[in-house]
Amino acid sequence: GGELIDVDLIKSEIDDLVFQDGITFSGGDPMCQADACYEIAKYAISRGLNIWCYTGYTFEQLLELGKKKKGIIDFLSVIDVLVDGKFMMEYRSLDAKYCGSTNQRLIDVKKSLACSKVCLWEDISSKNIISFKRNEHIYV
Numbered sequence: 001g002g003e004l005i006d007v008d009l010i011k012s013e014i015d016d017l018v019f020q021d022g023i024t025f026s027g028g029d030p031m032c033q034a035d036a037c038y039e040i041a042k043y044a045i046s047r048g049l050n051i052w053c054y055t056g057y058t059f060e061q062l063l064e065l066g067k068k069k070k071g072i073i074d075f076l077s078v079i080d081v082l083v084d085g086k087f088m089m090e091y092r093s094l095d096a097k098y099c100g101s102t103n104q105r106l107i108d109v110k111k112s113l114a115c116s117k118v119c120l121w122e123d124i125s126s127k128n129i130i131s132f133k134r135n136e137h138i139y140v
Helices: 007-015 030-046 059-066 070-078 109-115
Strands: 022-025 050-054 081-084 105-108 132-134 137-139
Touching (some): 007 030, 022 030, 030 050, 030 070, 059 070, 070 109, 105 109
Parallel strands (some): 022 050
Antiparallel strands (some): 081 105, 132 137
């Protein structure tokens, strides 16, 4: 489903936002439209908004895909927090903060790109590091 919408229309809707401090890209994986999402994200940043993105891909998969499609790396470079990994019913949790299943990670993208390894996002509102279980390993 869905419909085609011009990027400029989305930008004008961003101009109309009141009381938001960020925008979130999700649903119908944004990485499949990375070039348009990059353009929208850059505009949102110019308006003082932070950027979150939900994707079914892992961060590592995106880096590999980005070798063939530069738009993915461009888009990644402007994302503040990436929630990566597919929702998996067997890992579903109502306690998983900002994600639906515990196999998903909340990644600080800028820090991860800078140090060439996954750095989890720190939730400064609660001063806790997000932790979760993935394939029997604990990531903190």
